[in-house]
Amino acid sequence: MTIFQLEIQLVAAVVAAACALPGAFLVLRQMAMMSDAISHAILPGIVVAFFLTGDLSSPLLIIGAALTGVLTVALVEVVNRTQLVKEDAAIGLVFPVLFSIGVILIARYAGDVHLDTDAVLLGELALVPFDRLVLGGYDLGPRALYLMGVVGLTGVLFIALFYKELKLATFDAGLAATLGFLPAVLHYALMGLVSVTAVAAFDAVGSILVVALMVGPPATAHLLTDRLARMIGLSVLLGVVSAVSGYWLAHALDASIAGSMATMVGVLFGAAFLFAPHRGIVAVMRRRVRQRWTFAQKMLTIHLLHHEDRPEAERESRIDHLQEHLQWSADFAGRVVRQSIQNKLVIRTNGHLALTEAGRRLAREAIVQA
Amino acid sequence: METAIEVSDLTVAYRDHPVLWDIDLDVPSGVLMAIVGPNGAGKTTLIKAILGLVKTAAGQVLIFDKPYEKQRHRVGYVPQRGSVDWDFPTSVLDVVMMGLYGKIGWLRRPGRRERAQALDALKKVGMDAFANRQISQLSGGQQQRVFLARALVQDADVYFMDEPFQGVDATTERAIIALLRELRGRGKTVLVVHHDLQTVPEYFDEVMLLNVRRIASGPVADVFTDDNLRLTYGGRVAFLKAQQSKDDVPLAKVG
Numbered sequence: 001m002t003i004f005q006l007e008i009q010l011v012a013a014v015v016a017a018a019c020a021l022p023g024a025f026l027v028l029r030q031m032a033m034m035s036d037a038i039s040h041a042i043l044p045g046i047v048v049a050f051f052l053t054g055d056l057s058s059p060l061l062i063i064g065a066a067l068t069g070v071l072t073v074a075l076v077e078v079v080n081r082t083q084l085v086k087e088d089a090a091i092g093l094v095f096p097v098l099f100s101i102g103v104i105l106i107a108r109y110a111g112d113v114h115l116d117t118d119a120v121l122l123g124e125l126a127l128v129p130f131d132r133l134v135l136g137g138y139d140l141g142p143r144a145l146y147l148m149g150v151v152g153l154t155g156v157l158f159i160a161l162f163y164k165e166l167k168l169a170t171f172d173a174g175l176a177a178t179l180g181f182l183p184a185v186l187h188y189a190l191m192g193l194v195s196v197t198a199v200a201a202f203d204a205v206g207s208i209l210v211v212a213l214m215v216g217p218p219a220t221a222h223l224l225t226d227r228l229a230r231m232i233g234l235s236v237l238l239g240v241v242s243a244v245s246g247y248w249l250a251h252a253l254d255a256s257i258a259g260s261m262a263t264m265v266g267v268l269f270g271a272a273f274l275f276a277p278h279r280g281i282v283a284v285m286r287r288r289v290r291q292r293w294t295f296a297q298k299m300l301t302i303h304l305l306h307h308e309d310r311p312e313a314e315r316e317s318r319i320d321h322l323q324e325h326l327q328w329s330a331d332f333a334g335r336v337v338r339q340s341i342q343n344k345l346v347i348r349t350n351g352h353l354a355l356t357e358a359g360r361r362l363a364r365e366a367i368v369q370a
Numbered sequence: 371m372e373t374a375i376e377v378s379d380l381t382v383a384y385r386d387h388p389v390l391w392d393i394d395l396d397v398p399s400g401v402l403m404a405i406v407g408p409n410g411a412g413k414t415t416l417i418k419a420i421l422g423l424v425k426t427a428a429g430q431v432l433i434f435d436k437p438y439e440k441q442r443h444r445v446g447y448v449p450q451r452g453s454v455d456w457d458f459p460t461s462v463l464d465v466v467m468m469g470l471y472g473k474i475g476w477l478r479r480p481g482r483r484e485r486a487q488a489l490d491a492l493k494k495v496g497m498d499a500f501a502n503r504q505i506s507q508l509s510g511g512q513q514q515r516v517f518l519a520r521a522l523v524q525d526a527d528v529y530f531m532d533e534p535f536q537g538v539d540a541t542t543e544r545a546i547i548a549l550l551r552e553l554r555g556r557g558k559t560v561l562v563v564h565h566d567l568q569t570v571p572e573y574f575d576e577v578m579l580l581n582v583r584r585i586a587s588g589p590v591a592d593v594f595t596d597d598n599l600r601l602t603y604g605g606r607v608a609f610l611k612a613q614q615s616k617d618d619v620p621l622a623k624v625g
């Protein structure tokens with residue numbers, strides 16, 4: 001591994017971690033689309049700030065663009081509040097307008113600068129090591145690493161300081177407001193963080209990957225844990241894993257780094273979607289199947305309990321009678337009986353079934369619960 | 371008797387469409403009061419307006435003679451169960467501790483004492499065994515009891531509850547009622563948005579009949595009459611025939 005490769009992975013990992021932090025809250029607030037809106041709408045901000053400063057790496061650029069991000073959020077709210085369109089439509093109306101203004105500005109006035117529309121969407125991670133931070137003659141490494149590092153630390157600090165407040169405002173904004181925790185201010189602060197992170201990440205990875213990294217890892221983490229702190233930590237970890245594995249995928253396929261990273265985000269989500277311990281599709285299906293069999297065993301014990309010590313018990317407890325009475329197929333009835341015997345709920349004596357003490361208890365409990 | 375909540379001339383409108391129209395309401399301290407009215411009558415909006423959660427077009431709200439902003443710490447709020455995302459990654463105990471955040475204040479974290487207080491409140495609603503469960507594993511009634519525990523730890527003087535009985539099981543309904551009575555016994559004032567007219571006389575001391583305007587409010591025996599209910603719900607009060615044995619009292623002043 002060359003030093004360049006290492007630097008690219010390092011930058012990608014820091015970008016992913018920085019995006020995952022505010023991303024976790026976006027996902028929980030059901031505002032994932034806002035990352036899409038912000039990461040696109042900051043483009044005119046970047047262009048205008050570039051015209052003013054003439055420098056693509058000026059910190060003013062980040063502040064200007066971040067302001068556009070917050071403006072996007074405000075505009076969406078203004079459009080939404082007219083109640084003429086719903087929020088998702090408002091988002092879809094606002095950001096393409098801002099984004100296309102940025103595209104037109106670039107095409108018209110900045111044709112000769114490094115700000116082409118390809119880079120806007122996918123960024124160019126491979127170029128990251130060429131833009132270096134040099135202080136007093138010392139080469140300190142890629143500039144993007146420091147930029148993203150500062151932004152990432154800002155995110156860590158913001159979330160660590162206001163963890164309790166963010167949690168409350170996200171879970172129950174009404175209570176947060178009545179307790180005096182200013183959920184609207186927190187909302188805009190969070191959107192400000194999303195904007196700053198998106199702008200900083202934008203140059204390295206482009207707007208599509210910003211969306212993928214803000215939404216994907218937190219959505220995956222949400223499937224894997226049910227505590228907020230763990231979900232945030234896991235989001236960061238999954239983001240870093242997607243970034244590094246995506247880099248090597250791109251290396252192997254000789255494909256776009258950003259594209260491969262976004263693919264890995266999707267692959268990890270798909271894996272969690274299928275195999276997450278409690279919420280994954282497989283776990284849910286297995287639970288359903290298990291429930292079907294335990295329910296059938298309960299039905300059997302209840303049936304036997306109803307007819308126990310009665311004249312008809314002789315007839316009702318015959319295995320072949322179950323098919324008729326409970327409308328079970330011979331195969332199904334046979335399996336339920338086998339399982340019930342295995343679980344010591346019933347015993348079989350020459351073709352007749354009798355409840356054990358455990359079976360009787362199960363049946364009584366089931367009846368009481370109903 | 372001291373007045374816990376005093377609402378005067380409260381009006382809320384969505385553009386030119388009034389949702390609450392010139393509401394006056396006095397709630398004496400230490401009573402359980404139900405707010406009843408048909409769907410869209412503005413019951414939830416009234417609570418939210420009192421708590422400053424929706425913009426008011428006019429009017430004034432006083433909690434123990436002071437504006438709400440100065441009395442936050444004396445007010446507890448139980449929103450509708452459906453107003454939050456129960457898939458949120460957090461535990462039952464954590465949700466209850468949220469009720470203490472106001473006392474803890476900005477930046478500081480809840481500690482051992484807060485955990486103990488929250489556990490205590492969970493015990494009161496019979497949910498202590500669930501403290502470490504994820505909240506999505508709860509039934510509707512259990513969710514409601516968690517919300518009540520959260521209100522309990524706020525240790526407020528005035529409580530606002532938005533449909534706590536909505537869709538809960540019998541056990542939870544009994545638990546809520548026991549809790550409401552305990553709160554009243556401790557001199558608290560509770561304002562409850564309520565749907566089930568049958569249980570109003572049994573559960574509550576006072577009632578407010580609301581349909582955009584205040585139709586009537588006061589002690590249940592005085593204002594919970596067929597005439598007032600008809601004014602509130604239109605003609606649809608046939609299901610309240612059981613009430614008919616009571617003598618109708620003259621109409622309270624409308625609006």
